[in-house]
Amino acid sequence: MPNRVPPLEDTWAFQPIGSPFPENPVKCLNQQNMYVALWYKNGKVSCGERFDDGPEACECNECEARRAKPQPVPKPIVRVMLNEWADFRAGDPFPPTKCVRALFRSLTTLPGENPDQYVALWYQAGEPVMGRIWNEGGKIAANFGWGGHEYKKNIGSLQVLFELPEHVRGFDYAWKPYPEAAAQGEKEWVPVHVDNGKVKVSPAVIILDGKEILGKVDIRNERASAGYGGTEKVLVGGAVHASTVLCRKAKAGCKFD
Known part of the structure; x- marks a missing residue:
C-alpha cells in the first residue's frame, strides 16, 4: 500500500x-x-x-x-644548488635519466664519432678529466684525453652529469662562448668546473679541424683538449677561444655558496 x-x-x-x-x-x-x-x-x-x-x-x-x-610566513622553497654527478662504469647500461648533452643537440662532429655526446668526469692520477660518453648499443661508451693520450678502453669508474628536474634545481645550464665564460669578476653565467688546485677543468665543446667534439677546457691555464684518433688533441692560447663552455646561472631568489 x-x-x-x-x-x-x-x-x-x-x-x-x-x-x-x-x-x-x-x-x-x-x-x-x-x-x-x-x-x-x-x-x-x-x-x-x-x-x-x-x-x-x-x-x-x-x-x-x-x-x-599575523598570518604564518610561507617556508621558502629549498632548491638543489649542486651539480648532480652520478657514478657509473664504462659498459654499464646507458642511463635513462636526462644526461647533460653537448650543446643540447647533435654535434657536427669528427668522422667516426657519435654526434650525441654527453658530459662525463673521470680521474687519472688524482687529476679531474672532463670528457664524453655516448650510447653504444644501449651501453655507456666513453672517451677522455689526458697526458697526451686518448683513453677509451679500460676506463672503469666515471661520473655522468645529470640535469635535475626544473622544480628541483635552483639554477639553469647553458653553453656559453669561451670569452664570456672566462671573463673575470662578477658574472651571470659561471662555468661548471672541478678544481684540484693544479687544474680547473670545465666541460667544453672544442673545434678540431672545423668540427665539434666534447672535451675539456682549463680556463686558468687557457688550454683545451679532447681524446681523438689515438691521442689527446690539445689547443692552447687563442685557439681555445672558439670553444663553448658549459655554464650555469642561479635562478631568481637562489644563489651559489
Missing part, C-alpha cells in the same frame, strides 16, 4: 552569526564547507549558505580576531 504518512516539516534552528556551529546541518551539494541557511530581510525569505568557519565578510568578533592575527 502507498505510504500516506505526510513528510515531516523541515526543522530550522535560530542562530546568530558567530554562535557555535550546530550539529548535523544540511550540507550544500558538492561543497566542502557550506551548509543551507535561511535569512529574513524586510519580511522576505532568502536562502543562502553558512560556513563552519565564517565567510570572508563575516564581522563577528571571532572572525575579526582571526583575521587580525
Whole structure:
C-alpha cells in the first residue's frame, strides 16, 4: 500500500552569526564547507549558505580576531644548488635519466664519432678529466684525453652529469662562448668546473679541424683538449677561444655558496 504518512516539516534552528556551529546541518551539494541557511530581510525569505568557519565578510568578533592575527610566513622553497654527478662504469647500461648533452643537440662532429655526446668526469692520477660518453648499443661508451693520450678502453669508474628536474634545481645550464665564460669578476653565467688546485677543468665543446667534439677546457691555464684518433688533441692560447663552455646561472631568489 502507498505510504500516506505526510513528510515531516523541515526543522530550522535560530542562530546568530558567530554562535557555535550546530550539529548535523544540511550540507550544500558538492561543497566542502557550506551548509543551507535561511535569512529574513524586510519580511522576505532568502536562502543562502553558512560556513563552519565564517565567510570572508563575516564581522563577528571571532572572525575579526582571526583575521587580525599575523598570518604564518610561507617556508621558502629549498632548491638543489649542486651539480648532480652520478657514478657509473664504462659498459654499464646507458642511463635513462636526462644526461647533460653537448650543446643540447647533435654535434657536427669528427668522422667516426657519435654526434650525441654527453658530459662525463673521470680521474687519472688524482687529476679531474672532463670528457664524453655516448650510447653504444644501449651501453655507456666513453672517451677522455689526458697526458697526451686518448683513453677509451679500460676506463672503469666515471661520473655522468645529470640535469635535475626544473622544480628541483635552483639554477639553469647553458653553453656559453669561451670569452664570456672566462671573463673575470662578477658574472651571470659561471662555468661548471672541478678544481684540484693544479687544474680547473670545465666541460667544453672544442673545434678540431672545423668540427665539434666534447672535451675539456682549463680556463686558468687557457688550454683545451679532447681524446681523438689515438691521442689527446690539445689547443692552447687563442685557439681555445672558439670553444663553448658549459655554464650555469642561479635562478631568481637562489644563489651559489
